[in-house]
Amino acid sequence: MQQIFxxxxxxxxxxxxxxxxxxxxxxxxxxxxxxxxxxxxFLAEYWATFFPASDQISHNRRIEVKAAINYIANELLxxxxxxxxKPADYAVDLKLYLxxxxxxxxTRNAIDPQTVAExxxxxxxxxxGDPQELYLQQVERNVLSDNKGVSHLGxxxxxxxxxxNLGWRFESSAEHPDQVVLTTMVSLNL
Amino acid sequence: MQIKGDTFEVGYDxxxxxIIFKGSMRxxxxxxxxxxxxxxxxxxxxxxxxxxxxxxxxxxxxxSGINMLFGYVIKVRDQxxxxxxVRGATQVPWQTKSLQNLQRLMPTLQLEMV
Numbered sequence: 001m002q003q004i005f006x007x008x009x010x011x012x013x014x015x016x017x018x019x020x021x022x023x024x025x026x027x028x029x030x031x032x033x034x035x036x037x038x039x040x041x042f043l044a045e046y047w048a049t050f051f052p053a054s055d056q057i058s059h060n061r062r063i064e065v066k067a068a069i070n071y072i073a074n075e076l077l078x079x080x081x082x083x084x085x086k087p088a089d090y091a092v093d094l095k096l097y098l099x100x101x102x103x104x105x106x107t108r109n110a111i112d113p114q115t116v117a118e119x120x121x122x123x124x125x126x127x128x129g130d131p132q133e134l135y136l137q138q139v140e141r142n143v144l145s146d147n148k149g150v151s152h153l154g155x156x157x158x159x160x161x162x163x164x165n166l167g168w169r170f171e172s173s174a175e176h177p178d179q180v181v182l183t184t185m186v187s188l189n190l
Numbered sequence: 191m192q193i194k195g196d197t198f199e200v201g202y203d204x205x206x207x208x209i210i211f212k213g214s215m216r217x218x219x220x221x222x223x224x225x226x227x228x229x230x231x232x233x234x235x236x237x238x239x240x241x242x243x244x245x246x247x248x249x250x251x252x253x254s255g256i257n258m259l260f261g262y263v264i265k266v267r268d269q270x271x272x273x274x275x276v277r278g279a280t281q282v283p284w285q286t287k288s289l290q291n292l293q294r295l296m297p298t299l300q301l302e303m304v
Contacts, residue, residue, distance in 0.1 A: 030218075033218050034196075037197070037214065063281075063283060067284055074216060075252065078218075078254075132291075136291065136294055136295060139257065140264065140295075142260075142261060143261050143264045143265070147220045151220075151253065151254065151257045153256055154252075154253040157253050157288065
């Protein structure tokens with residue numbers, strides 16, 4: 001079973017990429033949380049080397065690229081930490097690919113099957129609504145609900161502030177039909 | 191008054207009613223931002239004329255932190271007692287992308303990007 005939402009692009013060729021792969025259950029979340037920043041900082045530093053700074057314009061571009069990678073990688077890792085379905089004991093991947101005109105981030109993790117319908121409804125709202133309006137509405141809603149529940153600001157900031165394109169693939173396998181694996185794709189134009 | 195973490199610090203200057211944020215903030219949800227929110231709320235509840243948020247040296251803020259910041263702007267807006275001045279830095283990329291939304295939430299908010 002497979003369902004695709006948004007701007008999801010499957011990978012057919014290999015390019016420059018890095019993968020971070022880990023088990024979500026091997027150490028407690030509190031201890032692992034700090035690694036998000038370390039991983040995001042590393043990815044940003046690494047990919048910034050592909051953007052040499054020879055003048056002020058290219059220097060500024062390098063800073064922008066580095067900050068965008070840092071933010072998006074951090075948010076994706078935080079989301080995976082928060083929402084990966086630990087009973088599935090399914091390892092998590094974050095992959096970051098460099099294409100001539102874009103970066104593409106992919107995370108892959110198991111999610112709670114009980115949350116799929118609600119999350120797909122949220123995705124439909126994200127894909128059909130105005131990102132800026134959704135962003136402001138969500139912030140107001142978070143305050144009204146006294147911030148109980150999920151803020152959803154990670155995805156909204158990526159779409160609104162970084163103009164990233166998002167896509168999702170939900171799938172289950174014949175071997176584990178009760179398991180749902182989510183691949184989230186974020187593409188950032190260069 | 192100061193709150194320090196491994197990678198950040200939040201200070202308060204009562205003489206200028208300025209809350210100063212420095213470093214990189216990637217705390218895990220609003221529960222971990224709670225001490226900072228408490229400090230900020232205490233200042234807002236004193237109903238000063240102007241509250242300044244100095245973010246110039248805040249190099250990174252995750253979405254939970256952005257949620258905290260925007261939530262505070264809404265609180266100050268709805269209390270309608272104080273003006274808000276936010277100082278940011280054009281050299282810090284997340285600020286040029288995200289801070290402009292604050293004025294959409296609170297049109298009277300003053301945003302100074304240096």
